[in-house]
Amino acid sequence: MDADSSSLKTVNGNEARTEIVRAAAEVFMEFGFAATSIDAVAERLGATKGRIYHYYDSKAELYFDVQIAAMERLIREIEPLARGGGNAAERLEAMALRHATILMEDLPMQKVAVRGLERELLGAVAARHAKTLRSIIRLRDDYEQIFAEVIDTGIRDGLFVDLPPRLTTKPFFGALNWLTVWYVPRRLQKPEDIAEIARTLTGFAMRGILKGA
Amino acid sequence: MDADSSSLKTVNGNEARTEIVRAAAEVFMEFGFAATSIDAVAERLGATKGRIYHYYDSKAELYFDVQIAAMERLIREIEPLARGGGNAAERLEAMALRHATILMEDLPMQKVAVRGLERELLGAVAARHAKTLRSIIRLRDDYEQIFAEVIDTGIRDGLFVDLPPRLTTKPFFGALNWLTVWYVPRRLQKPEDIAEIARTLTGFAMRGILKGA
């Protein structure tokens, strides 16, 4: 149906774009949007600007694509869990565990996404990319909504502490997302370690929200 | 050459510097380090570059000063609470409550500090400011240490969950610090609202760390 709904410049550039997005995520993660030069991304790719501008019209568009990719993976993996079996507490726990794991597995992309639409952008580029911007905010809201609904259910079922859901969701995400600030992937020792961190964080977050017995 | 330890250029510029730091914090909060121009800070001051470069040698130095001011306030206010009365749980709760409150009261500075030494800096400016950089990292570590010790005590006393302290501190801070990501000061309604938010977050964090009855 779409001749060209995203601003795809060439017909078959999807895997080329993916490769660019991956490299961009790494550099954006390291330096942030403003301090990242397209040349630096190109260098990480072992290429030059030309390659990137062939697929993307601007740095902002590339940055947006990183965020979109990150959010889409989260939504794709977490939504089924929200619909899965078990009561609200069990489902929320599964979601949190998966969420934390994905953050670590996909650190570059996810870190960029978590940092979010740093203000630096909104002011500078808002006008030109208003539509894309809105769609990303939409994605983020949708994602939070998935959690919010499960939490809502849990509160109504008397499983969770009886507080404003919005205000409960925040520290819940905080406990998990904060890992993008401190987590540094170690060479070696990765496979089972990620799981342990994810479990610890999830445990903390769940205790925070569960109504005391 | 020059004997003065901080790079204070003029003799009595302390209040002038304070005013500059305050303005800088607002702009840095809004746009981040890289995307903030000194001219923008000057404009917020209702002045020009000249004023700023009269007191600061570089943008980095100014940025550092914001971080230092933020960390110093935290340490100054929280440390007494760590030494105060009560068991580890009571002290930790008081600390968390105060911490969250300060974040909201001093949002610009604290947000900049929480975002931390964004990587964008480390690469770019590390060499020249290695000493300052180290002292800021030191401040941050000291601050975390204040919490870590109380948490340690609580674990030994059997009050807190029995997990690696380092891994418990992280989500604890996460639940609190995350508010710098979502909290937007509302005009009106501020005085008691801040207190409620702080209490909710603190409650969450404490439940996360307390050993279930």
Added chain:
DNA sequence: ACGGGAGCATACTCATCAGTATCGTGGCTC
């Protein structure tokens, strides 16, 4: 076996800042 275009590289342009150099001006001391 030859156009033509997708997929890049190279080589520009032009704007934005960080930092500097220089110059006014008011207040202070003697």
Added chain:
DNA sequence: GAGCCACGATACTGATGAGTATGCTCCCGT
């Protein structure tokens, strides 16, 4: 009441980096 200096404004310089213009080279279909 003259000189001095803290303070700050104005007017430069130089580097960096986003985006563009253009050229090269395969690969593809015909």
